[in-house]
Amino acid sequence: MPVNKRVFVGSIATETNTFSPLRTDLQDFKDSFYKPPGEHPQSPTLCSAVYPAAREVAAQNHWDIIEGTACWAEPGGVVNQHTWEFLRQQLLDELQAAMPVDIVLLGLHGAMVSQDCNDCEGDLLQAVRTLAGHDALIGVTFDPHSHLTDERTRNADIITVFKEFPHTDFVDTAVDMIKLIHLTSEGRIKPCISTFDCKMIEVLPTSREPMRSFVDKIKSLQGKDGVLSVSVIHGFMAGDVPALGSRLIVTTDNDKPYGDQLARDLGMELFSFRGTTKPELLVPAAAIDRATRLIDNNDQTPVVIADVWDNPGGGVAGDSTIILKELLQRKATNTAFATIWDPIAVRTCFSAGIGAKLPLRFGGKMSATGGEPIDAVVTVRNTVRDAVQNFCESVVPIGDSAWIDIDGVSIILNTVRSQVFDPSVFSNMGIDPTDKDLLIVKSTNHFHAAFSQIARTILYAEVDGPYPNNPATTPYKKLTRAIWPRVQDPHGFSN
Numbered sequence: 001m002p003v004n005k006r007v008f009v010g011s012i013a014t015e016t017n018t019f020s021p022l023r024t025d026l027q028d029f030k031d032s033f034y035k036p037p038g039e040h041p042q043s044p045t046l047c048s049a050v051y052p053a054a055r056e057v058a059a060q061n062h063w064d065i066i067e068g069t070a071c072w073a074e075p076g077g078v079v080n081q082h083t084w085e086f087l088r089q090q091l092l093d094e095l096q097a098a099m100p101v102d103i104v105l106l107g108l109h110g111a112m113v114s115q116d117c118n119d120c121e122g123d124l125l126q127a128v129r130t131l132a133g134h135d136a137l138i139g140v141t142f143d144p145h146s147h148l149t150d151e152r153t154r155n156a157d158i159i160t161v162f163k164e165f166p167h168t169d170f171v172d173t174a175v176d177m178i179k180l181i182h183l184t185s186e187g188r189i190k191p192c193i194s195t196f197d198c199k200m201i202e203v204l205p206t207s208r209e210p211m212r213s214f215v216d217k218i219k220s221l222q223g224k225d226g227v228l229s230v231s232v233i234h235g236f237m238a239g240d241v242p243a244l245g246s247r248l249i250v251t252t253d254n255d256k257p258y259g260d261q262l263a264r265d266l267g268m269e270l271f272s273f274r275g276t277t278k279p280e281l282l283v284p285a286a287a288i289d290r291a292t293r294l295i296d297n298n299d300q301t302p303v304v305i306a307d308v309w310d311n312p313g314g315g316v317a318g319d320s321t322i323i324l325k326e327l328l329q330r331k332a333t334n335t336a337f338a339t340i341w342d343p344i345a346v347r348t349c350f351s352a353g354i355g356a357k358l359p360l361r362f363g364g365k366m367s368a369t370g371g372e373p374i375d376a377v378v379t380v381r382n383t384v385r386d387a388v389q390n391f392c393e394s395v396v397p398i399g400d401s402a403w404i405d406i407d408g409v410s411i412i413l414n415t416v417r418s419q420v421f422d423p424s425v426f427s428n429m430g431i432d433p434t435d436k437d438l439l440i441v442k443s444t445n446h447f448h449a450a451f452s453q454i455a456r457t458i459l460y461a462e463v464d465g466p467y468p469n470n471p472a473t474t475p476y477k478k479l480t481r482a483i484w485p486r487v488q489d490p491h492g493f494s495n
């Protein structure tokens with residue numbers, strides 16, 4: 001009888017926007033997702049798909065799973081040091097109690113920054129390696145909007161990263177990582193990680209070219225010529241850390257020279273896409289003008305406008321009122337807007353009750369650049385405790401929420417920050433999104449997968465606010481490497 005392998009699973013995840021007016025503490029993790037050992041649901045979350053995926057492998061192989069705490073905080077501002085040290089120590093204590101282990105599987109985000117640590121995930125992986133020992137295998141999944149450091153590649157045996165943006169492949173990413181760890185544990189492969197620094201930062205949606213074909217290409221390379229896995233770290237422009245920027249990760253079956261070459265070739269191909277990957281970004285007035293023309297011409301509705309920078313998924317508050325104010329001034333009708341984060345206004349709507357009509361001040365609280373609060377007489381159309389939306393196989397909380405109406409403009413106010421992923425954000429509140437002419441959503445691109453199923457026209461609006469959306473001019477302090485677009489020729493071709 002083969003001896004069962006002991007496998008520890010853990011997850012600590014958030015994305016830190018170091019420019020955000022918010023701060024992140026333990027309560028933010030508890031509000032979003034916090035599951036003590038053994039309490040992780042069967043459904044995955046974005047960064048914790050390693051749990052259900054590991055359970056599946058364990059059922060088919062000789063694995064004993066020991067689960068640690070899994071937690072996620074909606075992207076926000078810098079994590080306070082006490083919270084980071086508590087979460088880190090909690091995971092290490094759980095791992096210590098599980099020792100000896102053969103395998104550690106971690107679902108991380110990769111862009112967590114605390115008050116005193118620029119590289120929380122590198123720090124964690126180093127500590128896990130020290131504790132688990134050099135014979136243990138460590139597998140980790142990352143979100144591509146993260147930072148890659150030597151501490152991470154040195155201490156992990158397998159790293160996989162969501163390839164898609166929208167991240168519709170988060171389950172596949174966990175399954176792929178665990179499959180490679182399993183093969184390694186059986187001595188059938190010997191993974192070797194190569195990386196390449198593309199020296200750039202760019203928004204890289206894979207729902208459009210040229211990234212669509214690039215992702216298809218890197219997928220086709222996997223499983224051939226000794227290539228086990230190819231991943232792209234897009235980078236996260238709102239996290240001011242020394243490692244900020246795009247990187248390629250190629251894992252080969254013990255072929256470092258080929259891995260290095262492939263990482264370089266693919267990395268330079270990615271670099272060649274700079275400046276061409278973003279969709280057309282319209283100023284708010286132009287986006288509404290274009291949407292109005294389409295609606296007036298009886299084009300297929302709903303039309304969707306994404307507020308791409310006031311995206312809570314990028315760590316800002318999600319309470320900007322700039323587009324909403326423009327819509328109200330134009331007396332828009334048959335429009336629905338998701339969401340504005342305002343716990344105080346939601347509390348007032350719950351107190352007023354469904355059907356109440358009242359003067360309400362909401363939104364525009366958390367930054368000097370996200371617009372003024374809105375003052376309006378609103379009708380409370382619905383209130384929902386612990387409201388949620390879907391994102392692929394996962395369920396994402398938006399907290400106690402209120403649907404208010406201002407003369408035909410429906411607005412969802414929420415209490416747990418989340419970007420908009422899916423039309424269920426509307427339907428779960430009682431709003432039929434397919435009935436509306438115009439939908440406004442706060443999200444950079446994750447909304448695209450599900451909303452493209454109900455809308456033919458999707459417009460992207462760039463609205464100034466607290467998100468540092470122009471890396472050429474963002475006042476970074478810790479990023480000191482030369483990267484595009486801060487310098488035009490970071491690879492020194494002209495030397």
Ligand SMILES: [Zn+2]
Binds near residue numbers: 143144145167
């Ligand atoms: Zn991401």
